[in-house]
Amino acid sequence: MTIRLKAIVRRITCSLLISVLILYLQGCADLKEINNIIIVTATGLDLNDEGKVEATVQLFLPQAAASGSSGSQSASQTIQSSVLSGSGDTISEAINNIEKHVSRQLFRGHDRAIIIGRRMAEKRIKDVLDYCMRFREIRQRTNLFVTNDPVPKILEYQPFLEKNSGELLSKYVRKDGNLSVTLKDAVVMNTNAGHSFILPMISIEAAGAQGEKKTMEITRSALFSKNRMVGTISHDLTYGQLILTHRFWQTVYSLKLSPDPGQIGINIQNVKADVHAVIRHGHWLIMANVTGDGIIFENTTRWNMLNSDTIWRVERAVNRKIAANIKDSVRESQKMKSDVFDFYPTFFRKYPEECLKVEKNWNDFYPSIDVQVKSHFSVIHSGIKQ
Amino acid sequence: MLNWLRKNKRIDHSSSKNNTKYNDIKRLARRLSENERIIRQVYAKSSDVVIKHLTLGKAPQIRALLIYIAGTADVAQIDENVLKPLYLLKEGPSDLASIKNTLSIPDIKEIGSFDTVYQEVSNGHPVLFIDRLPQALSLGISKWSTRQVEESSTEFVIRGAKEGFIESLETNTSLVRKRIRTPRLKIERMEIGRYTHTPMIISYIDGLCDPDLVREIVLRVRRISEDGIYDSGMIQEYIQDVSWSPFPTVFSTERPDTFCGALVEGRAGILVDGSPHAIVLPSTFFMFFSSPEDYYSGFIIGTAIRILRTFYMMIALLGPSIYVAVTTFHQELIPTTLLISITQAHEQVPFPTVVEALIMEITFEALREAGIRLPRAVGPTISIVGALVIGQAAIQASLVSPLMVIVVSITAIASFMIPHYEASNTVRLLRFPIMILASTFGLLGIIFSFIVLLIHLSSLRSFGVPYLEPLAPFKKASIIDTLVRGPLWTMKRRPHFTGSTWNRRRTGH
Amino acid sequence: MIMAHKEIISASQTYIILYLGIVSTGILTIPMPLYRYAQQNMWVSLLLGSFIGYLMVLLISFFRKYFPEKNMGEIIIQLLGKTLGHVSLFLILCFFAFEEIYILKEYQLYISDVFYQFTSPFIIIGFMILVCAYAVKNGIEVIARCAQLILPFILFVCFGIFFLLLPDIQFQNLFPVLEKGLIPPLKGSVLPMVWYSEFFWMTFCLGSLTETPKKIIKSGFLCVTAITVTILLTFIADLGILGLYTGLTLYPISLAERYIQVGTFVERTSAFFMSIWVLGVFIKLAFLSFIIIRNSGKLLHMTEERLLILPIFIICFWISLRIFNSTASLFQTGNFLIVVAMSCSNIAFPALFFLVACLRLKINKKMVLKK
Structure with a gap:
């Protein structure tokens, strides 16, 4: 009896397996043959004059590159990327409209940069963040940028060192004291009480002297508050924000020590900020303790850099400069009511109850916070010359 | 087990009366002529069977018979140690013991029935019949043609014994x-x-x-x-x-x-x-993936080589599948620059990636199989042609992308890293279904085939011992000799299937 | 195959199965709902919830001690009598079947949501069911061995994610501690508690164990602690990377994991981690379906339980294609139902059995004393 039943079960299993195998061909649904995709290396989003979203994508052209590398020697001169635009009421519609024009499926897993036009940033930045976080192909490491220039122009820009502007931007932000904000950073900052975050602004600088090439660089930083872009601060002042949010890497300052006509070039690195929140008699105060190292790169003054008095003077000058920079940048941001320094979480960690009271109107409360900066820089090297 | 029994129970239809003469368990007769008649009947139409009449002794002459198969018995020894002493006998022997003493051969057996006679003759032992004795003597002086002990042709080592088993x-x-x-x-x-x-x-x-x-x-x-x-x-x-x-x-x-x-x-x-x-x-599974050399070179090198081998075994099994899955389903996994060069290379290729991979893999397997059977003289020629066909020419004709050739050759190298030939065949075979799964289902397909393999491997047993023994079920004592090769003095216990007897390898330590 | 033998597994093997089961679904589904309750104190909830794990281990050893060589299915019938025992076993199995379907859906929706947008659920679930059926056919020993082989992979996923994210984790996101008191984390601890209560499943293979109750407790406590540590690490990764955003995304660990970047080589690795994660889900489903099939065989007094594999899996397959067909329904209704089902089958019923067993034992003792 059981043997017979077993045989029946076996037969049923076999037929089921075969039918599953046939149905299994459905599995191909997600197949993206490499000849059928086109790699998007950067995306631009802006609003056009009618108030519609205009999306621009920078595409990598495999065929141009293939012929370029095997045929002519001047591979660097063949243009490997192309730019396409489309518009729609929403970002997804705009992207979909682009997709309608091309024979291949847009593949956005290698998107390196999302460039947001000024108008988009001022009005509909929320759409950008929502779309990018929702769409599974876009990575959270993608860098965000704001630009005053027309977005297609940025994407069309042919850099002279990299393959395309997307790659250029992703490498560029990792350098020096540049502000680098990834999609995740922006979104996480945006969840704080102030709903404010900061993005780097890029623009193409016209060629200066003859023979020089056009460059694309970060010029200012855009501040956002409550899903709107509220203003910009200069590149220098951004250092203040970077230092207080522990993201500063290194940069070079030049100092002038008053009586002497010469100057000192000093490299600032290993900067650490210790940020404390204090509420004293209803007075909200941020106390920042900044420490760091300095390396002297250049000295045209008459002083000897091995003299501890000179070093002390240099250190004092650096301290003053950094402290002033931080204070200035906080003040700027307070003017725009954009808490890009993450002061709310800092206070919340220490004074949760007080913070919850002002959480609702934090942006109005934010300008009233005072900042005290103590900076202690020490010069650790002065080069291999006296 | 029952199934197995049923399958192998073959009924022998040929065992008719015709066969009985070959399985004669009758005892030998006293008369030599009677024995000779039966034996001649049995060995009819066997030209290589030598039946030699002898007369022993001078005074009472006794007839004797020596039977052997030409080529299996040592003729020189027969001459020296059997015929010579027998001819030199003064008087005909009366019993077997005296003959045994005469012959200077250590291995002499007395046999009494015909089937043993046939057996001994087949084993290359000359059989000596003596008239009036119901027994015969089997003389253990067989000499089969064998080859010399040589180095094993499939399991090479650099360090270690060069001897291999032979056919004898x-x-x-x-x-x-x-x-x-x-x-x-x-x-x-x-x-x-x-x-x-x-x-x-x-x-x-x-x-x-x-x-x-x-x-x-x-x-x-x-x-x-x-x-x-x-x-x-x-x-x-x-x-x-x-x-x-x-x-x-x-x-x-x-x-x-x-x-x-x-x-x-x-x-x-x-x-x-x-x-x-x-x-x-x-x-067990890990026997197939270890080489004797692991134990002869130091344990650090041994471990490193084992880890390398395990890694390449995974490549041999999954290499092309992962390539197919990643390039057709998960392009985001590839670094951008690499993806760009892959797209460029693939632009001219007319086939989908999986077809490309299958073509290349099958071609390679064919080359490998052909390589085994190639006559020595044409070997190098064919391998050059093969290399050109699956390498250079295929790329230039845009049949396959260069990256695919790299993947296939790495897989090929990897499959040769498995020390045991049969295990490497298994890996070669399993590669294909996994590749097909990968091409329709991406990494998930690979993982599912991996799961099926895991279940299958865990359910296997070899003579009652779980196939993946020290790993699953986990045995702490012998895990040191699986994916890694621990120092010899740490392997204190024998694998557990030895029962409780003598489980410890050595005292001390 | 030398001799037909009883299936024997060790306690640590079962604990590995449970570890894989709890961790693999726990790291994916707990954080989002838990964050809503406890915010950055979700780790407190986890620690509170882990107590039920320790209790469960004690319970397991209790049943092991007083009902040696018996599975929970047999114990239930012995404790509650034939009718009542069968009814409650049937109820428990129904809950288990629902849990199985829920896990299947959870797996399928995650896979379709994040990776295979266009592949039909039929295929995704079908494949999983096929491999589970194959595993169940081969028995608990094989499932346990697979679990042992899979363990390093899952450990690699959990710890790999944590250590690769370590440079980006902002530990200050974990503070302030308990700013609203102990109530919110306490409320939230229901969720991890439900996950830890899966230890009850182990009682259904007590008969195959060889260890003494003491050893079961020891390795069990170790297992609970290991689970807590593993999930804790992923919580820290979630909070440290995403902060407040943890509560806004469906699969925080998946989102955090997408942020991994080491050099320019190890980046965008989520497909890789996902496929390894599937291994853990497979073990959980295979174990659960093994329990369901083994015990429904008992319920129907069948000697050859393997015959049930086909019908039960087909039913599960059919139902799982019908219900919770959107993430919304899974996270809204499904989450609530699963908490109810799990706390019934894994907490309420065991507590009941424990009480009955205690009473019985006391009565027996008195009887013995009287005699």
């Missing part, structure tokens, strides 16, 4: 005896094959090997009712636990040192006459 069972057992010099080494002899009567031995070390294991092996070997056994591979197929598995569950080796190592671990071995491949039982 006697030489092979002597190679084993040479390495294990203890009376505990048991060598049980059996004969299998209804017509071939192939001698085989089951070898184990008394006290280390589980007696149940030996009993089970004997039981399973007895059940084989094949007409002829020509290689241990045939026995292997009959005695393994699960026949429906691509994985070999019986380990075979050509190296005496591997064989002896296994015996000392408490396993049992089978050697078959005419086959240079010995079988080791029970065999």
